[in-house]
Amino acid sequence: MEWYLPVIWAGLIGTAVMLYVVLDGFDLGIAILFPTTKDEGERDQMMNSVAPFWDGNETWLVLGGGGLWVAFPQAYAIIMPAFYIPVILMLLALIFRGVAFEFRWVAKPHHHRWDLAFWLGSTVAAFSQGLILGGLIQGVTVANGQFAGGPFDWLTPFTVMCGLGVVVGYALLGATWLIFKTEGPVAERARRQARTLLLALMGFAALVSLWTPLAHPRIAERWFTPGNLALLWPFPVLTAFCGYMAWKRLHGAHEFTPFAFTIAIFLLCFLGLSISNFPYLVPPSVTIWDAAAAPSSHVFVLIGVAFLLPMILFYTAFVYWTFRGKVRSDSGYH
Amino acid sequence: MVIDAFLLSRIQFAFTVSFHIVFPAFTIGLSAYIATLLGLWLKTGDAKFHLLARFWTKIFAVSFAMGVVSGIVLSYQFGTNWSRFSTAVGNVIGPLIGYEVLSAFFLEASFLGVMLFGWKRVPPWLHFLSAVIVAGGTALSGFWILSANSWMQYPAGHEVRDGIAYPVDWMKIVFNPTFPLRFAHMMTAAYLTTAFVVLATGARHLLAGHRTESAKTMVRMAILMIALTAPLQAVIGDFHGRDTATYQPAKLAAIEAHWDSSKPGALVLFAWPDEKAELNRFEISIPGVASLVTHGSMNALFPSLKDFKVEDRPPVLIPFFAFRAMVGIGVLMILFGWVGAWLWRKGTVFESRRWLWIAQYTWPAGFIAILSGWFVTEVGRQPWLATGIIRSADAVSPVTTLQVAISLALFVCVYSVVFTAGILLINRLIDKGPDEISGEDAPEQPSQRPLKAAQGEAAAIFGDGKPGDDKIQPAI
Numbered sequence: 001m002e003w004y005l006p007v008i009w010a011g012l013i014g015t016a017v018m019l020y021v022v023l024d025g026f027d028l029g030i031a032i033l034f035p036t037t038k039d040e041g042e043r044d045q046m047m048n049s050v051a052p053f054w055d056g057n058e059t060w061l062v063l064g065g066g067g068l069w070v071a072f073p074q075a076y077a078i079i080m081p082a083f084y085i086p087v088i089l090m091l092l093a094l095i096f097r098g099v100a101f102e103f104r105w106v107a108k109p110h111h112h113r114w115d116l117a118f119w120l121g122s123t124v125a126a127f128s129q130g131l132i133l134g135g136l137i138q139g140v141t142v143a144n145g146q147f148a149g150g151p152f153d154w155l156t157p158f159t160v161m162c163g164l165g166v167v168v169g170y171a172l173l174g175a176t177w178l179i180f181k182t183e184g185p186v187a188e189r190a191r192r193q194a195r196t197l198l199l200a201l202m203g204f205a206a207l208v209s210l211w212t213p214l215a216h217p218r219i220a221e222r223w224f225t226p227g228n229l230a231l232l233w234p235f236p237v238l239t240a241f242c243g244y245m246a247w248k249r250l251h252g253a254h255e256f257t258p259f260a261f262t263i264a265i266f267l268l269c270f271l272g273l274s275i276s277n278f279p280y281l282v283p284p285s286v287t288i289w290d291a292a293a294a295p296s297s298h299v300f301v302l303i304g305v306a307f308l309l310p311m312i313l314f315y316t317a318f319v320y321w322t323f324r325g326k327v328r329s330d331s332g333y334h
Numbered sequence: 335m336v337i338d339a340f341l342l343s344r345i346q347f348a349f350t351v352s353f354h355i356v357f358p359a360f361t362i363g364l365s366a367y368i369a370t371l372l373g374l375w376l377k378t379g380d381a382k383f384h385l386l387a388r389f390w391t392k393i394f395a396v397s398f399a400m401g402v403v404s405g406i407v408l409s410y411q412f413g414t415n416w417s418r419f420s421t422a423v424g425n426v427i428g429p430l431i432g433y434e435v436l437s438a439f440f441l442e443a444s445f446l447g448v449m450l451f452g453w454k455r456v457p458p459w460l461h462f463l464s465a466v467i468v469a470g471g472t473a474l475s476g477f478w479i480l481s482a483n484s485w486m487q488y489p490a491g492h493e494v495r496d497g498i499a500y501p502v503d504w505m506k507i508v509f510n511p512t513f514p515l516r517f518a519h520m521m522t523a524a525y526l527t528t529a530f531v532v533l534a535t536g537a538r539h540l541l542a543g544h545r546t547e548s549a550k551t552m553v554r555m556a557i558l559m560i561a562l563t564a565p566l567q568a569v570i571g572d573f574h575g576r577d578t579a580t581y582q583p584a585k586l587a588a589i590e591a592h593w594d595s596s597k598p599g600a601l602v603l604f605a606w607p608d609e610k611a612e613l614n615r616f617e618i619s620i621p622g623v624a625s626l627v628t629h630g631s632m633n634a635l636f637p638s639l640k641d642f643k644v645e646d647r648p649p650v651l652i653p654f655f656a657f658r659a660m661v662g663i664g665v666l667m668i669l670f671g672w673v674g675a676w677l678w679r680k681g682t683v684f685e686s687r688r689w690l691w692i693a694q695y696t697w698p699a700g701f702i703a704i705l706s707g708w709f710v711t712e713v714g715r716q717p718w719l720a721t722g723i724i725r726s727a728d729a730v731s732p733v734t735t736l737q738v739a740i741s742l743a744l745f746v747c748v749y750s751v752v753f754t755a756g757i758l759l760i761n762r763l764i765d766k767g768p769d770e771i772s773g774e775d776a777p778e779q780p781s782q783r784p785l786k787a788a789q790g791e792a793a794a795i796f797g798d799g800k801p802g803d804d805k806i807q808p809a810i
Binding site for chain 1: 392395396399400402406409410413414417418421424426428429436437440444445446447456500504731733734737741744752755756762
């Protein structure tokens with residue numbers, strides 16, 4: 001039990017983070033693409049394509065953060081102070097992003113500042129998430145179970161690159177979502193943008209795949225030990241294949257598959273990073289077993305998860321089903 | 335007082351949590367009100383209920399968004415600013431927060447989409463059900479948060495090893511001794527607060543000359559709610575006070591500014607408690623009444639502040655004055671609600687300009703009372719963060735003063751801009767009123783439309799009859 005519980009919880013939190021990245025990724029992505037049109041109707045259409053979902057999507061971030069505290073309080077207590085500035089930046093940016101959904105409509109016709117808040121908030125939130133991701137990969141200084149580094153340890157060329165990579169990746173999710181959910185000029189422009197973004201994202205993925213093993217021997221060892229390599233080679237190959245498929249589908253008339261392949265790329269990259277760092281929750285020193293909460297706490301919440309998570313997935317699917325199809329103009333409450 | 339990461343983190347948490355609590359308090363009440371309106375509309379078919387539900391939904395959407403974004407900040411601040419607290423009590427509090435997210439947060443956030451955007455996408459019963467689920471979700475969210483907070487006030491069901499709390503009995507943890515009444519007190523406060531906002535809105539419209547049925551309905555429903563829940567809240571508050579006497583005697587002594595345990599507690603109407611001299615200056619008090627209220631007898635003795643070591647005492651000024659503000663507002667609420675009920679019974683409530691004039695300015699009453707109440711309970715818990723387990727001063731994260739200074743400055747700037755804008759926008763929505771007042775969305779009002787179109791709308795709304803523009807469309 002003592003050994004399995006942290007593994008189960010790591011899987012759960014990984015799932016929550018992955019769902020957050022994909023679901024809120026396209027919300028943030030359409031906002032990142034907001035300045036690429038000046039047309040009012042098109043912006044309405046873009047925002048409406050995510051308006052009924054964004055709140056539920058963002059909740060996965062709360063589950064990711066809350067879940068980390070539930071299951072690995074020690075890791076939560078190290079990561080949050082270590083990334084104090086990017087976490088606060090992300091929270092403030094998400095405030096602007098979140099309220100822009102409502103304020104923009106109420107403030108019309110004087111809503112341009114909220115368009116700016118929507119774009120800037122989403123872009124900064126995405127960039128901060130990339131900084132945190134990069135900072136975790138490069139490692140956190142820990143002493144006596146506490147964060148012991150400096151306030152700007154998270155700011156390095158590598159983390160900035162990860163920040164840019166996440167912005168590009170979310171923009172791609174947003175663009176492929178727009179291909180799926182809208183029609184007309186919005187969808188056409190998104191298709192053009194998606195091609196460039198796809199190339200850029202694949203570039204970032206390749207860069208991270210080279211940079212991390214070169215900079216961290218433990219990651220090189222994980223991937224290139226002969227026994228491991230025999231097992232792990234499908235991950236990069238599959239990622240490249242999904243990139244290729246997304247590229248091909250973007251050049252046809254496909255509406256859903258570009259989005260699906262983009263999700264697959266995200267999933268594979270996420271798995272790849274997990275493989276690089278397992279079993280460390282806070283590389284390079286704190287493992288999931290070091291950071292785990294009391295087994296009783298793990299079990300108590302797992303019981304709830306067993307009942308509630310399927311329900312959450314069910315009614316999340318119900319909401320997406322309710323607002324299925326292309327964006328229509330009649331569903332607002334404004 | 336030293337300006338360090340600890341002090342700034344306290345200010346930051348107090349600032350962000352105070353801003354936050356205003357919105358959930360309002361949306362807990364408002365979601366229940368909207369669900370009630372939709373239920374009444376389904377039952378009676380009276381268009382005014384539909385009109386009101388749509389009107390309040392717009393305001394709800396703006397308020398809810400502000401509650402969500404300010405709430406996420408809190409769930410991360412436990413880690414960013416109070417990491418030692420997170421470690422010390424994470425085994426116990428973490429799961430409560432986890433349950434809040436799993437059982438309530440997802441529920442409200444997901445069905446909110448249906449509630450806001452589903453007017454024409456789903457059948458009316460399902461839309462109503464979504465509103466009920468959102469209302470239930472907000473209340474359930476309150477359940478877990480209040481459970482966690484009450485546990486911090488008076489921990490139970492745990493054991494401490496090496497400074498870290500471990501769960502022993504989850505039932506005792508979730509339903510810790512001060513939780514039930516604290517939860518009842520907060521929920522009632524939320525409903526009461528919302529009732530005053532609804533009342534003020536109705537009064538404002540009536541005074542502006544919009545003598546519409548919807549404005550009158552708001553005033554009537556609000557009076558009914560206030561006349562019933564304001565006195566109920568006083569009773570709950572009284573029981574909650576006795577809980578405090580039992581479980582948090584130091585807090586009670588601070589509230590009552592009680593310095594001498596050899597005498598029964600006096601009801602201090604006014605004083606300036608002097609913490610250095612350990613006495614009250616300019617005191618006006620009624621002897622024995624505090625003992626009577628908290629312990630049931632004029633002669634009962636209870637611990638005073640001097641019975642606690644100086645380092646174990648909470649600050650006195652804030653709990654003392656905030657408590658009096660809360661109770662004072664509560665008493666005025668009861669009186670005002672009863673006068674309103676009496677005017678209503680006389681049939682003159684819509685003509686009583688003086689009462690309506692006051693009513694339009696009562697909307698902040700509940701918010702101020704809620705904030706005051708939280709100041710009492712949170713400051714009164716000091717110097718502990720989780721009573722007996724970890725002191726606030728030992729809970730702060732290993733972050734630099736400069737970092738917290740920057741983040742606090744950013745929070746103050748961003749919150750000032752965003753929440754000022756939000757409140758101004760809500761104010762604008764309230765001024766505009768339901769569509770029958772603004773006339774902007776005239777087709778909503780069946781009487782101004784050709785009968786046939788109105789029938790079409792009714793058919794679309796009730797889901798039977800011929801297809802119209804509003805009919806639920808098949809999926810692509």
